[in-house]
Amino acid sequence: MTTFAPSASPVTVVGLGLMGQALASAFLAKGHPTTVWNRSAGKAGELVEAGAVLADSVESAVEASPLVVVCVSDYDAVHGLLDPVGASLAGRTLVNLTTASSTQARETAAWAAGLGADYVDGAILALPQAIGTAEATLLYAGPKSAFEKHQATLQALGETGTVYLDEDHGLSALYDMSVLSIMWGVLNSFLHAAALLATANVKATVFAEMATTAINVTADYVSAYAQQIDEEKFPATDATVNVHVGGMRHLLEESEALGVSTDLPRFFLELAQRAVSDGHAEDSYAALIKQFRGRAA
Missing domain, CATH: 3.40.50.720 (NAD(P)-binding Rossmann-like Domain)
Structure with missing residues (x-):
């Protein structure tokens, strides 16, 4: 009691x-x-x-x-x-x-x-x-x-x-939805990756440690990209959108060849290609923020 x-x-x-x-x-x-x-x-x-x-x-x-x-x-x-x-x-x-x-x-x-x-x-x-x-x-x-x-x-x-x-009463809900967006994005990407490796009989438990490392490395981009987004300046200090497009094409082709769902890699590629069409081919990946804003509008 x-x-x-x-x-x-x-x-x-x-x-x-x-x-x-x-x-x-x-x-x-x-x-x-x-x-x-x-x-x-x-x-x-x-x-x-x-x-x-x-x-x-x-x-x-x-x-x-x-x-x-x-x-x-x-x-x-x-x-x-x-x-x-x-x-x-x-x-x-x-x-x-x-x-x-x-x-x-x-x-x-x-x-x-x-x-x-x-x-x-x-x-x-x-x-x-x-x-x-x-x-x-x-x-x-x-x-x-x-x-x-x-x-x-x-x-x-x-x-x-x-x-x-x-x-602002709405901020807690808005933060919540934003955090969930990140969570689902990460989890869906992990599931797609696990499906790719499963075609070579690699178990998800074997891949998990490397996946965690990849997630942590990706997290390092957040602060740098956040500053670029706030300043509306997108210098490509790591890789240009064009470089990412090349990698995304390979991911799409690999998924197709292995019979794995292409929904996620196709979305990645289409989003990046729209950014290229809008003039951001030589900018950093953070420039894709404009694609998300555009869809919302």
Whole structure:
């Protein structure tokens, strides 16, 4: 049973999926009186044994604490649960750790403001088992005063990885989507590479160490390319886009010859060829940023 610290502020957690359970457990571990609610009350069993209070309704859960943390499947679920009890949110701080878009985050901030609640939108860059450890990073965006008011409580989720971004409520979601874009890009490239090597009976576990080295080497480009992107100047200090095009053609041909999917290498080549057509043949690879901006526009 948890012993609550006299100075620890109460907190409510709405939503007890794997992540919600991890959030509530972390608050309890730091001695915070923790109220929980979930549509399926059975998921609260271990938390109640550890000292959490299971609320009998969303309304009573919200009213139990000055800080309400919600982590559910999507923003439709957030509103489905909280719209009917909106009056109870007045004067409280709502921290939403549900994954969504920056537009949804900003719209929800306006909704919360209309109810008289402070709203902080957050993003979790960690697996449930990392919550409450040094491995967890959580991003927050919204009124700085609201964040600072509850910062000590939120640090229970990731003390060294509690990051405040800005007053713009949409930034946490935007960072989240950007990080996921990098993750999927890296993972898809690894899977394509593993498929290539599998044609020569090289196991993915054998390739993994070299793949990790390649990922780390590629990461070294990030700072240099970031500066070029911000300055809108793309000197080719390593290789030109034209040089990359040559390598991409080889990758496409190799994939075709070995019967491996050509979707990814074909996308690489088409993107680089568009950059060449736009006059960036002798620039660095960072010049392809204009292709991504162009598609978004």
